[in-house]
Structure formats: C-alpha cells, structure tokens
Amino acid sequence: MSNLNELFAEIRNEFPALTQKVHGKKLFYLDSGATTLKPKSVIDRIAHFYLYESSNVHRGAHYLADIATQGFEGARHKIASFLGAGQVEEIVFVRGTTEGVNFVANTWGLNNLKAGDEILITIMEHHANIVPWQMVAEKVGAKVVAVDILENGDLDVEDFKKKLNSKTKMVAFTASSNVLGTNTDVVGLTKLAHAVGAKVFVDGAQIVSQQKVDVKAWDVDFFVFSAHKLFGPFGFGALYGKKEILETLPPYQGGGSMISKVTIEKTTYNDVPTRFEAGTPHIEGAIGTAAAIEFVEKIGFDKIHAYEMDLLKYATDKLLEVPDLKIYGTSKDKGPLVSFNLKGAHHSDVGQILDQEGVAVRAGHHCTQPLMARLGVPGTVRASFSVYNSREDVDALVKAVVKARELLL
Template identity: 80%
Template sequence: MSNLDDIFASVRSQFPALTQKVHGKNLVYLDSGATTLKPQSVVDRIAHFYSYETSNVHRGAHYLGDVATGHFEAARQKVAEFLGARQSEEIIFVRGTTEGVNLVANSWGLSNLKAGDEILITVMEHHGNIVPWQMVAEKVGAKVVAADILDNGELDLEDFKKKLNSRTKMVAFTASSNVLGTNTDMKLLTKLAHEVGAKVLVDGAQIVSQLPVDVSDIDCDFFVFSAHKLFGPFGFGAVYGKKEILDQMPPYQGGGSMISKVTIEKTTFNDVPTRFEAGTPHVEGAVGLHAALTFVENIGLDKIHKYEMDLLNYATGRLLEIPDVKIYGTSQNKGAILSFNLKGAHHSDIGQILDQEGVAVRAGHHCTQPLMARLGVPGTVRASLSVYNNREDIDSMVKAVVKAREMLL
C-alpha cells in the first residue's frame, strides 16, 4: 500500500455506516454525489451540542445562549475562510444549495431582472439551478438560455460565449456536474460574464468536497453549497455573496432575527447577513458543518483530490472492461463521478441488482432532465466516489455490473 492508501484506510475507519451489511453483504457506498456519509467526529459534535449546548442564538441572556451563539458565528467564520471570502458577513446560512439559489433568484433577481433580460445557465445544471431562475423569469418577463455541452461532457465554451450578450444579466452555472463529473473553469466563465455586465452565481455543491475554492480569486458574485455533500448534516448550507451586492438586496423571508425595528405600520431590516436569516436558525447544522470542515482540512483537499482521481481512473478502466458499458462524460477534468448505462438494459434494473449485491448507487435522471435529453437517455446509473472508498469497493461494483449484464442482456 502507498502512503496515501494508508491515510485513507484510516479515514475509512472513521465512518461507522460502513460497518453494516446490506442484503447480507458488506455495504459498498457509491452515492456520495447525492450525499456523503458522516464521520464519527461530525456525529459526536452534533450529539454534544444537543446534549450540553442546546440554546437558541443571538438573543439569550444566559450562558448557554452565549455558548451557542459563539459556535454559530464561529461556523460562519470557518465557512468564510474555507471559501476565501473577505469577511464573515458575506456568508449567509441557508438550508442548502437549492435554498441558496432561490434566495439569490428571488432577492437579487426580482429586484434587478426585467422584461427582455436573459439568464444564462448550462444544459448540465441541476434542477435546483434551473427552476428558480425559470420561476423568476416568468414573473418579470425575462428568459432562461442554456449553453450546450460537447459530446465528451465538457461545456461548449464557444456556445457559452455566443449566448453571452448585452441582455445577459445573470450567469448561473455548476462548478462540477453531478452527473458527468465535468469541472467548469469558474474563473474564466466569471470573467466572460462580467465583461458583458452580468452577475455570476456558482453552484458549488459538488466541488467543495474535491477541490479548494477561493471565491475572491474566482471573483464570482455568489457561491452556494450544501453541508450534506461535504460530510456535514442535512438541511444546512451557505451562500457567499459580495457584501456590496448583498447590502443592496431586499430580504428573502420575513420574521424574527432579520429585523432592526418592527411597528404595526412599518419594519426596518437588519444588516447582512442576519437580514437573510429569518427565524430560528439550524444551529446544530452550523456546528456540524464546522466539524465537517475541520475533518476535511485535517486530511487536506490536495490529498483528497489525488486519492479520488486515482480511484476514478481505476474505476473507469474496470468498467470499460465490461462489454456493453457506455460512460457519459469523458472529460479529463472531472470529479470522481461515473455515470453509465448497459446498452439494452434499463438503469433502474441495474441499480436494483447492484443494491442486492450491497452496492449503493443512484439510478435515474439525477434532477438533470435537460441534460438527459441532451444525452438522449431517460437516465443513467451513477457511481460517485469519496474519501471512504477503495479499490475493493470498485471491484465489488464491477462484479455486480457483470452480474446485471448476465441477467438483463
């Protein structure tokens, strides 16, 4: 074993979910693109919060309130540092990537978009970065336009440039496709968008667990991600926004915490980020995300990326040894995701057979129906790798796919 293998064997041991059996077989978890498993350190930190630190934040006049508030705001600072934000006030806590896009679409979008404006996305976007823009566009009379991809799954840069114009007011794109694994050039796309005066939102849900992100260097206006795809808890995420833009945006929701003064006649609103965090926040989500970021930093994203790319290359080679396998997304610049089909078999049938062998994958359209239409298929099987996987997991998957081929073809 290499030194990297030793490191990640130790990492694997920190995930209790992998000690269980499924249908009598050892669990092989290859669905990290949907959500990552949680290390014991994250589970323990959340349990400790619930056991000893439970309190609401910001307004408590007691010890536990002070403790919880301190942890909540420390998590905000941690996220700011993780993303390379200039200040913690540029980080808004939300329920996840989808709510983050909805916040920007409804607050910035409804305030700035008008009839005839265009919102440029890509054909490989998750529905969470399509539907909110369609809803806002319908309200104001704007139009959603999508840049195409090349046959290897990379963004068609020439088509992207062609569809950028003076009517483009927002460019919203994924940093890494949840189906193809394709990584986009965030800095270049942001530069091109800014040249026509458009604002930029980056969907970072898939990128944050695999590569370092520096929003200040990218120069994007907004960046959104979810904790649960980064070894953290469900129902929590963050929006980064440039403070000078956030300061001009109206509240997304109304309620407690986001106000400065309320009378029956009128309400004045708080400063950012609190202006966008109405109601009781998901405090344990913040605490859990803080622990998850510490977990990632203790390993090192450089080591994570190198290890996952080694696994991806091994898995790609092994799958292509099987007759009738077609892989979608063959770019050299991609994350550890493999979407594939067996020619002549339905993706759902393959997924069910793999499950019976203890192999957890995702089968379907992956909330990317426009991409499926572009690929000419109703869905795919998706295996997504992470820090707790190893070559034995891939061998188990390949063995299960071979069995599926024997049964279905």
C-alpha cells in the first residue's frame, strides 16, 4: 500500500484547486460525488484548444477546422473505447447524464411506450433518472414502478424479480448510488430485464470514475455518464446506445449538422449519431473529456479502486468511532463515499461546521428525495473520496465531525 500512497501523493499535485485555503484553513475536498476536481492536464488541454485550435468542426475548409474536427471526433473514438462500445457510432454526445436520460425518454420512450406499460426503476435513483421517465409515462399512460432496497442499502433483488413482468418495457437503474454508494449488479439485472423483453438504461454517473465500464460485455442497451464526474469539464457527457436501437430513433432536436438535406417541404436526417447532435457542439468538452480519460487510464482502474477502497474502509472505521453517528449504506460492494448523520443534528448544520474547518462535503437530499423518504430522513451529510484524497483528508473530516457533535448536541 505504501507504493500506492506515494503514487497518489504525486497525483494530488496535479490538482491546483487543492493548493488554496478556505476560511483560513487548508482545503479538504470530499465532494467528488458531486463533481471531481480537474487535473492540470485536462485544464491545459482545454486551454490549448482555445488558444490555438479554436474553430468550429466538420464544415470548415481550413486548417484550424481540421484540427478541431480531429480532436472532436478523436474524442468520440476515445470514449467508445473507454466504455467498451462495439462501434464509434454508438456514442452520442450530450450535455451530461441528465440530458442523456431525457434524450432516451423522449425518443425511445415516446416511440415505444404505450398505455399500460411499466418503467422499472429503483428507489435509489437520482431525480435525473426518475423525472424524465415520469414525464414520458404521463404522456403515454405508462407507469413508473420502483424497486426497494434492503436495510444495508443493497438493491432488493427479490423485489426486483417480483416487480419485473411482461408489462415492463424499460428498466432504468444506477450502476452506483450517489447516496448509499451501493454498486448494483448491472449484468445480473440486465439479464433478468432482457428475459422479459425489456430494454435497459444504466445511469453511470458515479461508476465511471471508479471502475472499468464494458457496455458490450454488460449487454446494456443504453449507458450514460457526465464528464465532470470523471475529472473532465462541465456541460458535456456521452450516451452509449446499441446501434441497432439508435437507428430506429427520431431526432431529439432539429437544426444544423443533424440533417442530410433540407428543403422547404421536407428534411431528411443524417446517420447516427450525428442526427442527434444538432447545432454547434461542445467541442472543448469532448476534447477535455478525452484528456480526462487519458488521465484515468494512465493511473489504471486497478490502482484507483484499491486506493479508494482503502480510503473508504479507513473513513468508515473512523466515523463509526464517533458517538451518535449513523452511516447510511453499508453494502459490501459500494463506491468510495459515506453518507451519515449525527443523531439530533440537522445535516445542513453539520455541513456548515465542516465547511468552517475547510472540509468540503455535500449536505442535503442529494437529488434523491424518494430515497430519503425510504430512509426516514430529510437528508444526509455525504463525504466522497477520489484519487486526490488521503488519510489526512479523512482525519480532518472526523475531527470536524467531532467538533460539530460538540457544538450541536
């Protein structure tokens, strides 16, 4: 483990944000579940694009346009390989996970769901993987059904099997809960869903920075992630969809780029994935995401996973030593985050005290109000870890939590 500690101590130096102080204290950033910090390599790559390559893509007849297009489409190839997609055409650029869900709900959903059909989700879902399905269900007369969890935060597979039936046309679930940390059995759930003829949509926002994704081996129909959860820029993400499914879908938006031919009477649309990418794209977002993937691949997911799991165990053990503290989500297979509350203290008050100590965490319902209702709390404090954290960050967290307990209880 000492070699890993040395490696990640060097990696920490790649994040300029950590050199600053907050309220006169050293910054301990434990909010990677909301967004990861950005390494210098990603920042520099985006800056280089703006400084020397800034041009629109695809249609320019000059050098800068060619360079920008190479970077932009090169990113599509990089992302396809990163996700294990079979073909580069299976990667659609979106603004993030939320737009990816809305895209599928408003194309596949509106064209395939009908009255009486069911959309199966889990009680753990982020609002982004609930609301779009509710909206399309309301339009077509379908129904959204949620699978429960066990007391330790694992998905209740027996409840999943019970609620999965011939009416189920779409199964949409997170690969890793942003509150409980629970990792779901993507392969197992996908096989069960396909057995009844349902399509599978996976929210990969949390999992994408933690472990290797292989959409082809997993056999999922759709998978989406946001770049900002993967050390990349805001406002960019990628949706994977099986090509044979994407080819059946209508355009999501109309405009430039997504067309083949336009007349006043009729428009014919471009091939996938271009038909889904209307207008000037987020070019630097794609290029920055490619740089973020290179950053991750240079480290290696095996090392990332081992290091983050060590931090998770250390943090869990230390927090459990604090009296009056309850952790939500104790699955044996979970991501590097801990959600907790101090009994008798409001999560927002705890979060504010931690902030005064330089410890950055998330406090609230984490866009998972149905899950909070299931847990019987209005919200939690969430500390989430990444490659730039260390046991020093955990010690600072625990010290600040102890202080919050002294002040609030």
